[in-house]
Structure formats: C-alpha cells, structure tokens
Amino acid sequence: MATEVRTVLGSCRTGFEIAQQPRVWRDVAGVVEGRRGDLDRFLADALADPACVVVLAGAGTSSFIGELVAHPLARRLARTVTAVPTTDVVSAPHAALPVDRPVLLVSFARSGDSPESVAAVELADRLTSTVRHLVITCNPDGDLARRCGSRDDAFVLVLPPESNDEGFAMTSSFTGMALATLLAFGVDVDVEQLAVAGEAVLAGVEPAVAALIAQRPRRLIYLGSGALKGLAHESALKCLELTAGRIFAVGDASMAFRHGPKSTLDADTVAVVYLSNDEYTRAYDLDIARELSAAIGRERVVVVDGAGEADVPAVTWRVPGVATQADAAWALPAIVFAQTLALAASLDEGLSPDNPFPGGEVNRVVQGVVIHPLTANKGS
Template sequence: MTSVVVSGSSRGRGAQPAMHKTAVEILAQPRQWREVLALARARAAAMRPLLERPVAIVGAGSSYYVGLAAAAYLEERLAIPARAVPASVYRPHPGEGALFISRSGTTTEVLEAARAARAAGVPTLSVTCEPDSLLAQMCDASVVLAFIREESVVQTGSATGAFLLLRAVAHELSGGAPLESLATELEQTLARPVEPDEPFAHLVVLGSGWRYGLACEAALKAQEMALLWTERYVPLEYRHGPISCADAETLVFVLDPPDEAVQRLAADVEQTGARVVVGARDPLVELVRLQRLALAMSLRRGLDPDRPRHLVRSVVL
C-alpha cells in the first residue's frame, strides 16, 4: 500500500511571506480569476469564429505552455484541431486561425509570428495584459486582461488567467458547466500552509492531456524561482527511463486524477525513495499551489524570487 500524499491534507506548516512582489501576485489570483470568468462570458461570442476552425496557439515561455494546455482543452471541449507552437517556429497553415498569447505583448518572437500570420491573411486574436501593446494592435481582435498587473519577472496570474480565459470560453461555447467554483477553491487552497514543507532538490511534475501543459508551466516556475532541477512528463511515461533519476531528494507531483494507474505509478515511484504528491484539487488550482511551493523553495535556498537570475520580464531582441 502506497503512502501517497493527497493534496488538501493538513500536513505542512510552511509560512508564505508576503513582502515579495511575486508572493503578492500569487495571492491575488482568486480575485483575478473572478474577473477572467466575467470577461470570458462577455467575449465568448466574439471569439467564437476563431474557435470554430483549426487554430494555432502561439507563445513563448509560460505563454507557450499555456498554449499547450489550451490547445488540448479546446480539442477536448470544442472538437476542433488545435496545436500549440513556440513562437520562434510558427508557420501559418492554410485554413487555420492563430491565437497569440503574451503577457506584455512585446516579446520579439511572438510579434514576428503575428507579422507572419498577418502577411498570410490568417485570422488573428491576441490575449495579453497590455491594451496598448503592439501585439494587440497587430491582431484582428484582442482580449486584454488589463486587471492583471504583474511587476515580477516570473509569470503567475497572467499565465493562469490566460488559460482560464480560454478554458471558460470553451465551456461557454460548448454549453459546459460554469467554472465559478474554481476561484473559491483557489481561495481556500491559498488560505492553507504551503505543503509539502520538506526541502527537495529535484521536482518532477506529471500530467496528461491538457494537464501536461500545466505540468510544464509548474516545472518552469521551480526552475525560474528556485533554480531547481525539474522534469515534466505524461504520468505513465515516467517509468520508461526518467524514474532512474528519482531518489530521496526528488518530489514527484501528479496533476492527473488519482485513478488506479496513477496509484500504481505512485507506489512504484515511492520505491525509489522519492516523495509523491497526487493532487486532489482542480489541476489549475494545483498549478498555483506549485507556484507557492516554488516561491517557498526559492526563499529556503536564499534566492530572491522577484529577481531570478539571467531573466527579464519580456524578451525583446
């Protein structure tokens, strides 16, 4: 019998200091999510034409990982072909729309991709936090999350907000259940201590389908803030080689539901000495939990999460 830690337990008593900008921005997400959900209801009809055809979701860094999650989610909910593409390698496809994601709307690769789409006559939509950005001006339409104002280098609410917007629009267009409970679920999660509170040096985040993009984004937060060695995989792929690196310094966090296959995988991973956490909340809520964990590990390691080394807020070349 495996002793998997399930998200939501009372274990862990880590404190989350609020003096860092990154911490403040992480904690602001319940309010932001409520505004995102209202915006999704207001803009879903206008976004419908782009989301009734094949679509490429284009971004860089966190925005690309949001695209990975969103493309899988749109395919699942709307039954349209959707692909996520790093902006640096985007090429327009005939008959396909393009959705560009960028917090600042200034990332060089994203702007170059938008120019390529416009030159090819591709219908374009941007999701950004900056209403006056060049990206917003270049696209046929733009959805602006102007209420998400991040000063930090590391994206938190801007990334979860962009994914939640597309997820909520997909629900609006497909007649799916409302997502209003997510903000409350996140609020309750953020009121709990950060867990697990034991130190680790190696983070593996596992997720399948749309959860894989969230796993990539969660691992990126730990790299950016805490300089941790991170990996991300589809859960059952972890047995096929990567598990050889697991040891007592490893935390494996699973975003997929705790079904029988995940429970068996968790038992196998624990045999390596690694610690396993299987999330019990919505995967997007668990992503925010992992943002907090990355922040806590950054502080534990004596780093400044507001100033991650070698990084800037927007990559402008």
C-alpha cells in the first residue's frame, strides 16, 4: 500500500511528538539551567570520591540513552562510566553493580512506573557500599520520582511535560533525557545549534523517507560506532515497536556487523549507517557503508552524516550544522530520521503508530514483570 508520507508527521500523536523535539530541547536546556546550582552541588558531593563509578540505567529505549552518553561522560568526568540496563541490574544484580565501590546510579525513566526502575534503585541501595541516585524522568508523578524525591542521597530532575510522550514509542523522552544528561554533567553541547539542525531535518525528512518506503523494505539495519551504536540500537527498536515487528530491524556497531549479523542481509534490506564526526572512527563507518552498497545496492544504503558529504556510493542524508558537535549530541537531530522512517513504515503497514499493539501484547509501560526477592547478598 502506498502511504502519503508527506503527511505522516501530522497524522497522529507520535508524529506530533517527533516534530516537537527541537522545541523540547530548548525547554530541557532551560530546566537544567534553572536547577544548575542544586544539581552541581549534588554531583560534586556524589563524585567527591575519585573511586566512584557512574552507572547509567534504564530499560528498553532508556537503556540506549546510557549507551549514547556514556562515552562523553567518561571523558568529561575522567572516571568509569558504564551503561547497564535495569533489566540486568534486577535479574543479575551482583554481576551488574560494582558492589565494592561508591556508585552514582543515574536512572532514566519516561514514566518512572516500570517495576525494573524501582527495583534497580532498591537493589543498589542494598548491595553497593555507598550509592547516590540521580533520577532523570519525564513524569513528576511516577513511582520512581516520588520514592526518590524526598531522599537526601537523591536528586530528581524532571523534564518539561511535553517530553512525557503520550504515544506508544519514546521519541521526545529519548532525546530529552539524553540531552539533559549531557548538560547535567557539563558536556559541551550547543543546544541552539542542535535545535536548528533538528528543524532542518524535519523540513526535509519526509520526502527522503517516502523514497525508502517505496522500496518496501522488510528488514532495516542500523549501524554506528562508539556513542552512535546506542543510536543504532534505538533506531532499530523504533522500527520494531511502531511496525509491531512486521519489519525486522537490527542495530549494531559498524565493525561488529560483519561478525555474524551480516547474515541478515537480503534483497529486501535497507541499511542505514551513522557516520561518526571523529575522523578515525568515521573511516570504519565508511568502510561498512561501501561494503553494504556493493552487497545490496547503493540505493538501499543510507549514510546519515553530520560532518559533511560522504564519499561513498550510497544515499546521503545530511544533518546540517553539527560538524563540531560530539556524536552523542548530533545523534539527537539524527534520530529524527529513524523515528520518521519507523512512523511511515507503521502507517504503510496499516497500523496505528500511537498504539501498534491494540491487543496489549506490548504496552507503553511494561506489564507482567515479577520482581523476585533477593534472598542472599552473594551471587555470580
């Protein structure tokens, strides 16, 4: 079926939430700046011990925020920063948490009502030698925000209400929480430049997406290196969520893709490669883009580029004005491309993007999770 893609961003709540992101980023910057003094005091105390480890935790899309921002945070703080899904913290806490060192647990939560979010905080309290909590959430009334809001060892940063997506998939919440984290820890980010870039992407994304949807892809591959691996993972998840799994999607690191996942390629595949702004890393992204162009055809390979026109036989989608931004920052306007592609694919499949699972098989806030009691403090 042919979808009139030029109307997708205005077709539903999810499209509106994709399109509002540049405005939300400006508002997020204002929220962080407004709490700058209290936030700096909390972080200075939490990170006073040089042995303190920063653990970035969330589930699903929220876990990919950690993947995206871990690299620039580690460089900024000159200490260990790890991204660990809350699902790992809950299911294997002794393996996921550094129990013998002080921990700053940064919890990402759109709603703050998923059972894993609360359980991860409780397990960190129980198992780590010393822990403080930074909660970055879009919902002031969520269970996580309420539980941590009155604690002396916790800081709750609530983002603007618009970031709390009403649609099924996380869009504004993903980019809003990622930006808030970079700003909170003092990573150099030009927010206005990102917002302008996001507006430019929105202005031209729908015709580009229409050309890809016209190819009727049944598989989507997203690849990126370093921080952009987290972007690739989130891009693939958006497609899986909004198409209810009808279009198979994989996210991976550019170099790792050759080690088995490349077997997913077939004649109905479209591949998207995010090109790093780092010159050294970018060379590896370009290598896989050229390899994919030879394997499935240049018209089925898209390179998303923030540094300049890429010398590669593929469709080039440019994110303008972000050549000097870190990969984790320019990923925010870049994800607009993947979000819009997933939205258009969902509509093309005859689904409702705001609720692609009307039978309740998958839910906006995860259901069916049983938190089992931890009966011993030792484990593998």
